[in-house]
Amino acid sequence: MFDVGKVRRDFPILDLEVNGKPLVYLDSAATSQKPRKVINTVSRYYRKYNANTHSGVYRIAEEATEAYLKSKKKVAKFINASGIEEIIYTRNTTESINLVALTWAEQNIKRGDRILISELEHHSNIVPWIMLAKKKGATLDYIALNKEKTALDDASIEEQIAKRPALVAITQCSNVLGTIVDVKRITEMAHRVGAKVLVDGAQSAPHMKVDMRYIDCDFFAFSGHKMLAPMGIGVLYGKRDILEEMPPFLGGGDMIKTVSRQEFTFNELPWKFEAGTPFVEGGVALGAAVDYLKKLRMESVREHEKALTKYALEKLSGVKGVEIFGLPARDIDRRGGVVAFDVIGVHPHDVATIFDQEGVAIRAGHHCAMPLVVDVLRKPALSRMSFYIYNNESDVDRAIEAIAAVKRKFKISDTLKLQV
Ligand SMILES: Cc1ncc(COP(=O)(O)O)c(C=O)c1O
Known part of the structure; x- marks a missing residue:
């Protein structure tokens, strides 16, 4: 049985506080954190x-x-x-x-x-x-x-x-x-x-x-x-x-x-x-x-990430003014633990900066995939959260709260029409 609480205790960096808040690390696609072992x-x-x-x-x-x-x-x-x-x-x-x-x-x-x-x-x-x-x-x-x-x-x-x-x-x-x-x-x-x-x-x-x-x-x-x-x-x-x-x-x-x-x-x-x-x-x-x-078993790692990504996609799709990229939650079998999104009207670098103020580490930019992001998706940059074995639903909830903080800061109302 995959026990995310137990896994988290193996990663000393997760005890950090950033800007007075417990660190939520959602940038494992860039690099993973390291266990004590x-x-x-x-x-x-x-x-x-x-x-x-x-x-x-x-x-x-x-x-x-x-x-x-x-x-x-x-x-x-x-x-x-x-x-x-x-x-x-x-x-x-x-x-x-x-x-x-x-x-x-x-x-x-x-x-x-x-x-x-x-x-x-x-x-x-x-x-x-x-x-x-x-x-x-x-x-x-x-x-x-x-x-x-x-x-x-x-x-x-x-x-x-x-x-x-x-x-x-x-x-x-x-x-x-x-x-x-x-x-x-x-x-x-x-x-x-x-x-x-x-x-x-x-x-x-x-x-x-x-x-x-x-x-x-x-x-x-x-x-x-x-x-x-x-x-x-x-x-x-x-x-x-x-x-x-x-x-x-x-x-x-x-x-x-x-x-x-x-x-x-x-x-x-x-x-x-x-x-x-x-x-x-x-x-x-x-x-x-x-x-x-x-020891964790790769099949369990995959199942854990699938469940978490599905949870994130479902939560995010309930947030107005956010565009989500990639396959929908129903296609989770064909999707890894990476969720790129755009808070409409706010540059992803501003999104990532406000996330950081909330203690949540995400990546913003072209993600070293300019032909995809710029030419195909037609975006100058995207925000991205990515998950690994130590992430849990509470991390996703903190990211959703950080989006609310972005919208407050940029005075984006929930009634704003989404133009995609
Ligand atoms: C799909 C993919 N390929 C290649 C790379 C390059 O990896 P590295 O910088 O470790 O060489 C990355 C890094 O993010 C990646 O996501």
Whole structure:
């Protein structure tokens, strides 16, 4: 049984007061808070076995190497990869995607090839492909949103995949609309036309069970900091046979087997892609974060977030003068714990500032998704609340009260006609 009260007690930051009010943290899509178990793991690492990995033969260096390796085993199991050879540690989702763009795509994308992404993407899954397409003379295509602007349009998926792209790079969950994409189905369709598939799992891996062998994608990228681990540790999953064929990413120590004056041979997987001293405490703490999430069970994490998001959508839809984006509450099965909204007539930065005065942390802006927010939704910015395991209904109630404070401050009456 998921006990949110018990979970909350594991997060020391939730004891904070902001502007004289208990902190309500509704910005987990940007980064998650950290439980004591993860904080203590980092602290213990520095107190008990800090040393550089791989090359040391003394006890604490062996301990550090062993702990780093063990964390990869945990991550491999967490996402059902076939082994640690398929788990490359990077800094974050952004670096994971760039790694694929600068190695696999650099080697395989040719002039005239098509790269397919979607209108839901975060800049991290747009900009590397714009850069690559320009460099290679490739074409960058977009799967369009449906006419309600809530989810990908099925006809557009079919139409774009029929153009036989060489690569499909797609998010599993939008950080703006919360829409969950059926990446398994898109992977199947893409493989049928010979494309490789990269899934951006930044907003899915922390919140639901993700299974590499079920999805069958070729690459999967996610960030530790959005799933309870420190900032600076990210993951790129890649299918072993594809990683074997790829050229290395950065050159330097650890990624090599031998070096002569003019030549080098590279190390085996996954070390081939990890040059230089790794972020050992980050990796070890990611292992602790995975342990914590596994204990909660990812199915329960998802159920908790579904219930809370449904509650938020229902509450918000009762507030006059607020426009809500994304799928409605009845489609909660296809929606993650992200709710973007607009208090009509008030700039989202003002909304977020007043929320902060009320002790409620939300994000406002284009959410690093300008093609979606500005071009498709036609908004300069949006307010966004996003949930995680430690949020409860009382947090949503505090957000609703904060909206009332915004409306009071801007003298917005409840009888104002909503123009959308
Ligand atoms: C869907 C999505 N992709 C990629 C990223 C980039 O993550 P990071 O900044 O950790 O690289 C984010 C971050 O918000 C995201 O929401």
